[in-house]
Amino acid sequence: QQPVQSPQAVILREGEDAVINCSSSKALYSVHWYRQKHGEAPVFLMILLKGGEQKGHDKISASFNEKKQQSSLYLTASQLSYSGTYFCGTEISWQAGTALIFGKGTTLSVSS
Amino acid sequence: DAGVTQSPTHLIKTRGQQVTLRCSPKSGHDTVSWYQQALGQGPQFIFQYYEEEERQRGNFPDRFSGHQFPNYSSELNVNALLLGDSALYLCASSRQYQETQYFGPGTRLLVL
Numbered sequence: 001q002q003p004v005q006s007p008q009a010v011i012l013r014e015g016e017d018a019v020i021n022c023s024s025s026k027a028l029y030s031v032h033w034y035r036q037k038h039g040e041a042p043v044f045l046m047i048l049l050k051g052g053e054q055k056g057h058d059k060i061s062a063s064f065n066e067k068k069q070q071s072s073l074y075l076t077a078s079q080l081s082y083s084g085t086y087f088c089g090t091e092i093s094w095q096a097g098t099a100l101i102f103g104k105g106t107t108l109s110v111s112s
Numbered sequence: 113d114a115g116v117t118q119s120p121t122h123l124i125k126t127r128g129q130q131v132t133l134r135c136s137p138k139s140g141h142d143t144v145s146w147y148q149q150a151l152g153q154g155p156q157f158i159f160q161y162y163e164e165e166e167r168q169r170g171n172f173p174d175r176f177s178g179h180q181f182p183n184y185s186s187e188l189n190v191n192a193l194l195l196g197d198s199a200l201y202l203c204a205s206s207r208q209y210q211e212t213q214y215f216g217p218g219t220r221l222l223v224l
Binding site for chain 2: 002030032034040041042043044047087089091092094096097098099100101102103104105
């Protein structure tokens with residue numbers, strides 16, 4: 001089941017804040033966040049783990065709400081470099097490994 | 113420390129042809145996953161290789177096959193190409209049992 005991201009797109013001026021949400025219809029154990037700039041590979045930002053432990057990026061924060069089966073990515077005091085498409089991914093796991101199921105993405109445009 | 117590399121960067125094929133894409137994982141990584149990213153969509157999991165075996169497959173037909181070599185590099189083969197196979201093909205590497213996947217720059221395939 002593909003996670004659902006909202007909003008689809010956000011337009012900001014430098015210094016403004018944004019929140020991107022990622023919801024799942026199934027129980028979440030972790031949420032992975034990536035940012036992809038046009039024509040480039042997705043770049044890992046952070047993982048949110050069940051229990052609230054957060055790993056990853058130093059200038060972008062996130063939360064994990066197990067009850068709501070939702071994660072939110074917080075971008076504060078946005079910079080031009082924040083522009084890109086943000087994807088959340090939820091894990092599918094089997095005995096020997098895991099892979100990611102990604103949402104459709106949220107496009108963030110930051111202008112000066 | 114070299115990241116994930118993929119070749120070629122771009123490829124144009126015609127319907128019915130076959131294509132092979134290549135991926136070298138990040139140093140120290142032993143697991144390779146392949147994803148297909150259609151325009152405007154999030155990456156979709158194709159399959160994962162570990163110890164030279166396909167460990168898990170997403171919802172893709174048998175026309176999509178792969179291989180992993182002893183040096184952990186991997187190939188993705190697509191037979192009988194369809195117009196709908198046009199996409200960015202991403203390779204991601206990780207260490208077995210570790211959550212974070214690192215993506216390569218991708219191969220953009222256009223099927224005419």
